[in-house]
Amino acid sequence: MGIIKADDVTFEYIRRDEEGNVEGITTAVDHVSLDIKKGQFIAILGHNGSGKSTLAKHMNAILYPTEGTLWVDGMDTKAEEHVWDIRQRAGMVFQNPDNQIIGQVVEEDVGFGPENMGIPTKEIWERVEESLRAVGMYEFRKHSPNKLSGGQKQRVSIAGVLAMHPQCIVLDEPTAMLDPNGRKEVIRAIRGLNDVEGITVILITHYMEEIIYADKVFVMDQGAIAMEGTPREIFSQVEKLKSLRLDVPQVTMLAYELKKKGMNLPDGILITKELIDALRI
Amino acid sequence: MLRDITLGQYYQTESVVHKLDPRVKLGGTLLYIISLFLFENIWGYLVAGLFLALVVKLSKVPFRFMVRGMKTIVFLLLITVVFNLFLTPGEVLISFWKLKITKEGLWIAISMAIRLSMLIIGSSVMTLTTTPNNLTDGMEKMMSPLKVFKVPVHEVAMMMSIALRFIPILLEETDKIMKAQIARGADFESGNLLKRAKALVPLLVPLFISAFRRANDLAMAMEARCYRGGEGRTKMKPLVYKREDKLAYLVIAGYLVVKIAIGIVL
Numbered sequence: 001m002g003i004i005k006a007d008d009v010t011f012e013y014i015r016r017d018e019e020g021n022v023e024g025i026t027t028a029v030d031h032v033s034l035d036i037k038k039g040q041f042i043a044i045l046g047h048n049g050s051g052k053s054t055l056a057k058h059m060n061a062i063l064y065p066t067e068g069t070l071w072v073d074g075m076d077t078k079a080e081e082h083v084w085d086i087r088q089r090a091g092m093v094f095q096n097p098d099n100q101i102i103g104q105v106v107e108e109d110v111g112f113g114p115e116n117m118g119i120p121t122k123e124i125w126e127r128v129e130e131s132l133r134a135v136g137m138y139e140f141r142k143h144s145p146n147k148l149s150g151g152q153k154q155r156v157s158i159a160g161v162l163a164m165h166p167q168c169i170v171l172d173e174p175t176a177m178l179d180p181n182g183r184k185e186v187i188r189a190i191r192g193l194n195d196v197e198g199i200t201v202i203l204i205t206h207y208m209e210e211i212i213y214a215d216k217v218f219v220m221d222q223g224a225i226a227m228e229g230t231p232r233e234i235f236s237q238v239e240k241l242k243s244l245r246l247d248v249p250q251v252t253m254l255a256y257e258l259k260k261k262g263m264n265l266p267d268g269i270l271i272t273k274e275l276i277d278a279l280r281i
Numbered sequence: 282m283l284r285d286i287t288l289g290q291y292y293q294t295e296s297v298v299h300k301l302d303p304r305v306k307l308g309g310t311l312l313y314i315i316s317l318f319l320f321e322n323i324w325g326y327l328v329a330g331l332f333l334a335l336v337v338k339l340s341k342v343p344f345r346f347m348v349r350g351m352k353t354i355v356f357l358l359l360i361t362v363v364f365n366l367f368l369t370p371g372e373v374l375i376s377f378w379k380l381k382i383t384k385e386g387l388w389i390a391i392s393m394a395i396r397l398s399m400l401i402i403g404s405s406v407m408t409l410t411t412t413p414n415n416l417t418d419g420m421e422k423m424m425s426p427l428k429v430f431k432v433p434v435h436e437v438a439m440m441m442s443i444a445l446r447f448i449p450i451l452l453e454e455t456d457k458i459m460k461a462q463i464a465r466g467a468d469f470e471s472g473n474l475l476k477r478a479k480a481l482v483p484l485l486v487p488l489f490i491s492a493f494r495r496a497n498d499l500a501m502a503m504e505a506r507c508y509r510g511g512e513g514r515t516k517m518k519p520l521v522y523k524r525e526d527k528l529a530y531l532v533i534a535g536y537l538v539v540k541i542a543i544g545i546v547l
Contacts, residue, residue, distance in 0.1 A: 060505050084507050092505040099495050100502035104414050104446045111517035116507040124517045146449045160506065 001074060002037040003168050003200050004059055004090065008068035009033070011054055011223075028054040030223035031068070036202065038167065041194045043211035043231075044204045046220035047245045052204045055220070056172045059202065060092040073167060088117060091161030093171040097153035106148075106156050107132070107141040113164040124163075131162035134197065135189045151182025155189050162193070168200035169193065175207060183207070208235075208249045212270045219244060236268035251275050292409045298340035299410045302526040303419025309533045310407045316537055317396050317403075320544025326395050328543060332536045333399055333406075342409045347402045358397050365390040417441045422520050435511030443499070451492060458487050 011029040014022055028051045036042050046052040057063040058070050061077040072090050075082040091113075094100045103109030107128050114124045132138040135155040145153055154174050161169055171190065175183040187210050194201045203210065211217050217234045219227035221244045227234055234241070238248050238256045248256070255269040255278070269275050298306070317329055337347060351358075369386030376382070411419070421438035428434050459469065462483060469480050 062501060062505060084509065087505055087507050092502075094498065094502055094505075096495075096498060098450055099498035102443065102446065102499070102503060102506075104442065108414075108517060112503075112508070113506040115515055115517055116509065118513045118515050121515060121517060121519055124515065128517070145446075164506065 001071065002035045002040075003073055004034075004036040004202070005071045006032055006034050006055075006058070006065075006068070007070070009055070009058060009065040009070050010067040011051075011058065011063060012066045027223050029058070029065070032220075032223070032225055033068075034218060034225065034228075036168075036200060038200055039194075039198050040200055040215045041191070041213060042200070042202045043214035043217045044202065044220060045206065045208070045211060045217060045234075045246065047206060050220040051223035052220045053172050054223075056092070056170050056202070056204050059090050059168075059170045061086045062092075084117075088164050089166055090168045090170055091164055091166035093154070093157050093161055093169065093174050095173045095176050097150055097157055097177065100157050101145045101153060101160075104144060105141075106137065106143050106145060109145060109156060110141075110159045110163050113160055117164060127163040127165070128159075131159040132156075134162055134193065135159045149182060150178040151185040154178065154182065154186045158186070158189055158193070162197075162199075166199065168202065170202045170204070172204050173206070174203075175205065175210065183210075187213075206246070208247055208252075212249070219246070231270060232268035234268075235270060291412050292342045292346055294341050296339060296341040296410070297525065298336065298406070300525065301410075301529055302520055302522055303411050303415045304423050304520060305522075305526045305529045305533075306407045306411055307416070307419050307423060309529065310404055312533060312537060313403050314400055316540050317399055319541065321392055322544065322547050324543050324547055325540055326392070326399075328536070328540050329399055330395075333403055336406055337402070340406055340410050342406070346409055347405045351398060351401050354397070354401055358394060361393050361397065362390045365393055413445050414442060417445070418518070418520060435514075439511075447492075447495070450495075451488070454491060455484065455488055458484055 009029055009032045010027065013026040013028055015024050015026065017023045030051070032055060044052050044055065054063065058065060058077065059072060061072070061083050064078050070077045072086045075086055075089075077083075077086055101109050102112050110128045110131055111124050114127050119127065128141070129138065132141055135158050137152060137155050137159055140148065140152065140156075145156060148156065158169070158171075158174075169190075174190075175186050178186065190201055190203060191213055193199045203214070205211065211234075212231050214231055217227075217229060217231055218225050219234060219241070226244055227237065227240065235248060235252045238252065241248055249270070251272050251274070252269055255265050255275050259265045259267075265275075265278050269278065313329075313332075319325075337344060366382055366386050367380050369383050369389055371383035371385035373381050374384050374387065408416075417438050420441075421434055424432070424434045424438075463469065467480065467483060469477065469484070471477075472480070
């Protein structure tokens with residue numbers, strides 16, 4: 001069993017009217033099964049309302065499956081006694097950087113998680129330093145989070161999760177509110193964690209450019225997994241992605257159109273350099 | 282425009298007073314305020330004034346910052362002085378029209394003015410030299426014995442520090458909403474008071490909605506980071522008394538002894 005394993009997970013939102021009668025049931029996650037191995041970089045892709053954020057919240061035991069089971073490091077998320085262990089092992093970074101920074105100074109915010117876990121003071125400081133260095137925010141440790149850019153705030157949030165020494169980090173659209181530069185910064189930090197620290201990363205996003213480094217991609221649609229495979233496998237199915245209302249990166253699109261017009265190009269081109277090389281031959 | 286507001290009135294500099302434990306400053310200020318109201322004689326005020334001058338000097342905060350705090354209470358101070366001056370019965374010094382200034386009234390007015398100004402300056406020293414965050418920490422630690430009586434000390438302190446963190450964010454948001462409304466023709470500046478208050482409604486509603494949304498997100502983020510109340514929590518920056526703090530307590534105790542001695546002897 002991998003670090004996160006979902007078996008036939010279904011989650012239903014029950015909408016109620018003012019008297020509390022059931023008005024309708026929305027199935028946000030629909031019989032999802034997946035198995036994520038330690039050290040992998042996983043991307044979960046989907047347009048708005050595809051259920052990807054709901055699925056992410058299951059991995060941190062914020063939500064529990066209505067049906068099916070989800071295990072984090074072998075622990076069932078439904079078991080109440082494991083909740084805190086699960087939250088420590090699978091850290092979570094949310095979309096809005098302002099709404100997840102608790103401290104008034106960068107270093108205090110990073111220390112918040114370890115404080116909650118009851119780590120001794122001296123070790124908290126070591127963890128804070130090491131986490132801030134890992135995301136390249138050590139020079140800003142004394143700053144107020146309000147004065148940082150979006151990308152920097154998001155890196156502080158990542159450091160805050162990192163300081164809890166998780167085995168896996170779930171990032172729920174961490175770049176959705178950032179400008180292109182901030183997005184690059186954050187993605188670089190996330191890749192660093194995966195390559196250097198060997199932490200399992202689950203990146204939830206709707207930006208296609210961010211998933212090209214992933215080991216495995218899941219595409220979600222209407223709560224179910226519609227496609228899964230390596231980025232190359234996913235991107236070679238341009239028509240299907242379009243039918244799921246997802247945009248393909250420009251290069252991939254260009255290669256796809258050229259190929260359709262009869263040029264001899266390989267399937268699923270991901271980066272510009274690849275296309276240039278392919279065209280040179 | 283709204284972004285320029287700084288919270289509290291912390292004055293950033295390096296000084297002995299800045300480095301003291303917030304508990305020392307909180308306790309010291311409280312004791313100082315009590316000492317001001319203990320005895321009524323000119324020598325006592327002199328000692329209190331000298332002590333205050335010493336602390337102000339040590340804090341390295343320019344004196345005009347202390348006086349700035351006085352501005353807000355000038356009106357209150359004036360009312361107190363005037364009432365005491367004219368309405369205290371006793372030996373009449375000067376009288377004109379229906380008003381009489383009595384000897385007792387004059388003395389009470391002067392001593393009230395001295396007490397109140399020293400009280401304000403004294404507490405300004407505390408707020409100018411302690412960050413709001415530090416102050417919250419100090420209060421939490423000082424109040425922690427109240428936990429026995431089921432007072433949610435940790436929770437209140439946590440709420441205060443979160444409020445402090447979110448004030449600039451909400452101010453910025455107010456600014457944004459205001460501009461968005463102005464762009465669509467809202468008028469916040471003209472009309473009488475009632476009209477202006479009414480104009481604020483379309484500003485407050487979205488602000489409240491967004492504040493609730495933020496609160497919801499923040500609560501989730503805190504839980505995701507294993508927050509489960511004060512129980513079993515350790516501190517990244519625990520408050521520990523250092524040598525200077527103990528020394529400061531001694532100095533405060535010394536001042537109190539002198540002040541009380543003067544009060545009794547004279």
